[in-house]
Amino acid sequence: MRLTRAGEYAVRCMVYLAYKGHGVLVSKQEIAERTEIPSYFLAKIVQQLSKARLIVITQGPKGGYSLLKPAAEVSLLQIVEVMIGEISLNECVDRPSSCSVSKNCSVHKVWEKASSQLRETLAAVSLAQLSENESCIPIFPVRVSNA
Amino acid sequence: MRLTRAGEYAVRCMVYLAYKGHGVLVSKQEIAERTEIPSYFLAKIVQQLSKARLIVITQGPKGGYSLLKPAAEVSLLQIVEVMIGEISLNECVDRPSSCSVSKNCSVHKVWEKASSQLRETLAAVSLAQLSENESCIPIFPVRVSNA
DNA sequence: ATAAATAAGATATTTAATATCTTATTTATC
DNA sequence: GATAAATAAGATATTAAATATCTTATTTAT
Numbered sequence: 001m002r003l004t005r006a007g008e009y010a011v012r013c014m015v016y017l018a019y020k021g022h023g024v025l026v027s028k029q030e031i032a033e034r035t036e037i038p039s040y041f042l043a044k045i046v047q048q049l050s051k052a053r054l055i056v057i058t059q060g061p062k063g064g065y066s067l068l069k070p071a072a073e074v075s076l077l078q079i080v081e082v083m084i085g086e087i088s089l090n091e092c093v094d095r096p097s098s099c100s101v102s103k104n105c106s107v108h109k110v111w112e113k114a115s116s117q118l119r120e121t122l123a124a125v126s127l128a129q130l131s132e133n134e135s136c137i138p139i140f141p142v143r144v145s146n147a
Numbered sequence: 148m149r150l151t152r153a154g155e156y157a158v159r160c161m162v163y164l165a166y167k168g169h170g171v172l173v174s175k176q177e178i179a180e181r182t183e184i185p186s187y188f189l190a191k192i193v194q195q196l197s198k199a200r201l202i203v204i205t206q207g208p209k210g211g212y213s214l215l216k217p218a219a220e221v222s223l224l225q226i227v228e229v230m231i232g233e234i235s236l237n238e239c240v241d242r243p244s245s246c247s248v249s250k251n252c253s254v255h256k257v258w259e260k261a262s263s264q265l266r267e268t269l270a271a272v273s274l275a276q277l278s279e280n281e282s283c284i285p286i287f288p289v290r291v292s293n294a
Numbered sequence: 295a296t297a298a299a300t301a302a303g304a305t306a307t308t309t310a311a312t313a314t315c316t317t318a319t320t321t322a323t324c
Numbered sequence: 325g326a327t328a329a330a331t332a333a334g335a336t337a338t339t340a341a342a343t344a345t346c347t348t349a350t351t352t353a354t
Contacts, residue, residue, distance in 0.1 A: 001148055003237045003258070004342065011254060028300070040345055047301070060352030061298040076257060089265075090150045106280040107158060110223060111150070114268045118236075121261045133253040151311065175331070187314050194332070207321030208329040 007083040009037045010045050011130075014079050017055065018071035018131035027064040035137050045083070052082040071131055077122035087122075089115045154230040156184045157192050158277075161226050164202065165218035165278035174211040182284050192230070199229040218278055224269035234269075236262045 237258035
């Protein structure tokens with residue numbers, strides 16, 4: 001019951017892009033190095049982010065990735081769900097047919113409530129908020145400390 | 148990001164035991180059949196529930212399982228965490244060392260909040276509540292409908 | 295035309311979850 | 325006490341998902 005590494009990597013990648021600025025093109029190499037994501041794995045992740053229209057991929061030399069939308073318009077939930085699909089904390093939540101009485105099942109109701117609560121919490125956080133503050137990318141934000 | 152089947156089975160088993168009543172001995176066979184848990188898998192699960200002091204195992208002929216505590220004193224969270232360990236929705240939550248800046252990381256803070264929120268939601272539900280109402284065990288509660 | 299970049303599909307590799315089997319232990323009953 | 329019926333506990337498959345990597349193709353600046 002935990003975010004996958006792919007999900008974590010997607011968040012880091014997006015936070016880094018947001019930090020660099022909306023529309024700014026950043027190379028795969030740079031992102032991979034700064035965010036400590038295996039370069040090949042990053043390639044897979046950005047493909048999904050691009051299909052979901054969260055980023056733009058530019059090919060060719062001087063190519064790279066950039067945000068499609070302003071960071072304020074992207075939520076943490078969106079990023080995570082691109083990678084792992086819609087969050088549901090128990091199978092019966094997204095496949096009620098797996099349970100014979102789901103509709104009236106008291107256990108089902110708890111998981112349904114917990115799932116939507118979690119989705120709301122993640123939806124309330126924007127990429128802008130995440131990139132404006134210190135976050136878990138090594139070296140970054142350097143903002144050369146004033147001591 | 149979903150409950151494992153072992154977790155789901157543990158909940159079903161506990162709900163069934165609670166339904167039969169506190170201290171009532173129920174055989175493995177009966178539980179396996181009524182809750183649709185593979186018998187061998189159930190054996191593994193009750194071992195953990197027993198170590199965690201949620202149920203009592205009685206060996207020998209006429210053996211079986213029963214609740215150790217009144218259902219009102221057991222929470223859904225307890226049952227689930229016996230099977231999957233303490234819930235943390237991202238690696239950085241229970242292993243802050245995996246992240247270089249965790250303490251001040253804005254992403255980390257969100258996952259920490261989401262994790263405790265989820266734990267609170269599950270902690271607020273007692274086994275008694277779950278077994279008093281209709282739940283996801285086929286056939287059960289039969290409570291011969293009055294039509 | 296060339297070379298530098300990413301795209302996309304295929305394939306390993308690793309890990310975790312699920313399921314099952316085997317042998318051992320406990321205990322009610324005769 | 326012997327027997328048989330139940331669970332215990334450790335070991336081993338099996339399955340599925342996640343992670344990681346490789347290969348070949350495509351795009352585009354120079």
